[in-house]
Amino acid sequence: MTNSEIAAVFDRVADLLEYQGGNVFRVRAYRNAAHTIGGLVEPLATVRSDEDRALTDLEGIGDDLADKIEVLLDTGRLPLLEELKTQVPAAAFELMRVPGLGPKKVKQLVDTLGIDSLEALEQACREKRVEGVKGFGAKTQAAILDNIAFAKDPAHARMLWNDADAIIQDILGWMRTCPQARQVEGAGSWRRGRETVGDLDVVVDSHAAAAVMDHLERWPGLAAVLQRGDTKTSIRGPQDMQIDLRVVAEESFGAALQYFTGSKEHNVKLRSRARDRGLTINEYGVHRLSTAAPPARGDAIAGRSEADIYEAVGLPWIPPELREGGDEIERAELGRLPTLVELADIRGDLHMHTTATDGEDTLADMVRAAIDRGLEYVAITDHGQRVTMARGLDRTRLLKQWDEIDRLNESLASDGHSPITVLKGIEVDMLEKGGLDLPDDVLALADWVVASLHYGQQQPRDRITARIVEAIENPFVRVIGHPTGRLLNRRPAYDVDMAAVIDAAARTGTFLEINANPWRLDLDDRHAAAARTAGVPLVISTDAHSTRGLDMMRCGVLQARRGGLEKGDVANTRSLADLRRLMAKKG
Ligand SMILES: [Zn+2]
Ligand SMILES: [Zn+2]
CATH class of the missing domain: 1.10.150.110 (DNA polymerase beta, N-terminal domain-like)
Known part of the structure; x- marks a missing residue:
């Protein structure tokens, strides 16, 4: 389990x-x-x-x-x-x-x-x-x-992307050891980076379908074979996840990958564009409609790679994260596709917890793990005192932690150049009655203040919105953590006027977070896109409660990509000096 x-x-x-x-x-x-x-x-x-x-x-x-x-x-x-x-x-x-x-x-x-x-x-x-x-x-x-x-x-009721990813990586790794499989790729909503995934799709390029299917049936994660055909086998894997594997010929591999990646809405638009050009697209390739006989598999004008498919209808290749049937085809046509932010662009992580509150690992361990991951700066943001369940920090304990951070920074810099800068941060709580759970004179001493709402989530829309806007207007608050509070499969977002929040953030130079925790992914793609349009800098943060939690950054990056964000839209792709310049725009 x-x-x-x-x-x-x-x-x-x-x-x-x-x-x-x-x-x-x-x-x-x-x-x-x-x-x-x-x-x-x-x-x-x-x-x-x-x-x-x-x-x-x-x-x-x-x-x-x-x-x-x-x-x-x-x-x-x-x-x-x-x-x-x-x-x-x-x-x-x-x-x-x-x-x-x-x-x-x-x-x-x-x-x-x-x-x-x-x-x-x-x-x-x-x-x-x-x-x-x-x-x-x-x-x-x-x-x-x-x-x-x-x-x-x-x-x-779908599986979280991160859990689905663990399963598909295992199966992709296994299928790549099959001698008859030339190319093996995952498709479907997993490839598009959706927050949750219903079932998994795998596409294999091979001329020996039976051998590939046999190999699949020997996968250690297999729970049951649901259906086996000539080109497609469906199995049940761990946690009842259904996995559909399709074997296609090399000349159709790109077409199949494109087709099974979807989304349905994206493919409908792409097919209609093809029809306008006298073409038809299916999972085998792109064919001319004018041929008298129904298109045969041999005479495709494209199909080998995904890029060929898009090129055949006059478009550049569109990243899977954007294929949701919005305006991506129009933007591609105008040459206005974004250059999406990548995990490698991320230089710092600005939200994480330690054993001082509800984290599992110590300050030193978290920082070492961040250095191992190549980060240039991190902010330690344990909970403020309102979060009693997590032994939230009061003024005394917070100042003690900041002393510890000062000493850590000194010792890291002892040989002249430090691998990382540790920022003195805090995740303050927006109180139910308004205000924050630590006073401004303490916050003024912080390098980085995240404000989040953990309590009173059932309050009416105007109250929740007012609490968040009030926090945004606080001169020391740099970023709003997990701004809608949703927990996937568990709890919907609280009732908040996001337009008002984005507006206030833009007006004051406050950042908004894309929380990378696989349960949260908050802001989501649409809100992130709206924030970007309004000129609000986004920050992708892991909110890690352990060293392993730092690896969830990729989930946040995926969500940012789905929102069409470029490197320049994400504040923690900057050097610390540049980040500080951006922060100085507030107050
Ligand atoms: Zn939080
Ligand atoms: Zn947190």
Whole structure:
């Protein structure tokens, strides 16, 4: 089982215990465990098999939870959860998937209105029966209707890109060892860098399809063969992920890669452009429509490479991240495709945590890991005091950490030139009632201040927006962290007027973050593009809570590329001196 699956089991246990009115500390223990595990990058199975470490080293994991993790890793099931499931009405599960509907609220709806399904709840909302239930009201009723649509959307049950990437990299590596496979590439939404991926597509260039399929069936990650044909085999891999592998001839490889990369909308536009030019595009290549007989595979005018396909319809090659069916074809035609930012352009990481709050690794370890990754500067941004769950820093502890950073910088520079500069930072919290959780006289001493909203996320739109705009207007706040608060598959964005936020950021010279955590990817592509258009500098940050978390930068870069961002749009592609010049534009 993956970390996210185990976290989901613990969350579910907490839900059911809460539904039953169970002990609050027990409920919280499961919630905290789910939170810790959900935030880990390293698989729990790896932690467990490491002789030098124990599962109980993890924050909030005691002996009992460690045992349960082992049971889950061994069997994929948890007897406690199965027992709880028999005690709670089945509909309660379904209802708890609606964001904002906690176990207690669900129980109230079940007990007072006899709601027994999502449909029944939807109907009760439409008939305005929910607003009459104690503690609900008309606003909550409207929010529930919205969120039912969210819960029903299958897009929210897809796998995170980063998890899908681990699977496809394994399978690509395996298929590249097949002697009969000449070229092997992944396609589909994974290649386009979508935040979540439904299934995986692999395209192989070979004249020996059967041998390639046989090789696939020997892949150690294979759980089942779903269907095997002459040119396509579908299998089930780890975590029920479906993988479709297609074998094509060399002269069709580019056509197949283009076709199966999609998106559907992009390909529809491309095909219509081809038709206008008397051509037809399919997975075998580009053919002339004028030939009397249906096009045969031999007489394609393009197909070998993707670039050939685009060239045949008068376009430059379009990066997969832009192929979502927006205006990319028009921009390509005008020669206005962006030169997208790349991972190698990134020179600093401006959001990370250490053991001083809820990080797993020490300041020194984080900095060493950043040097290993070739970064020129990092900002240490542990939580401010409001985040009590993470032992957030008050003035005294923060100043102590900054002394430590001063000493670290001195020792790094002891031989004349330092490999890295460590910035004294903080992730302050925007308080529910407005204001920040540390005073300005402390923030004035920081090199870098991230302001984020972690509490009061259910507040109405105007309140949330006002809190964020207020933080933006603070002269010491440099960047807004994870500006919409969404957690993929788990929690929708909070209700915020992003246009107003982008506006305020542009007006004050405040940066906006693209948080690279695979659960967040926040700002998303569209908001990042809007910020860019408004002239707001973006910062791609990992928000790493461990040294391994620093590797998530690539997920943030992918999201930036989907938003059409170039190197110049991303502030942390600059040297530290240039970054400081950009920062000086504020206040
Ligand atoms: Zn945060
Ligand atoms: Zn953070």
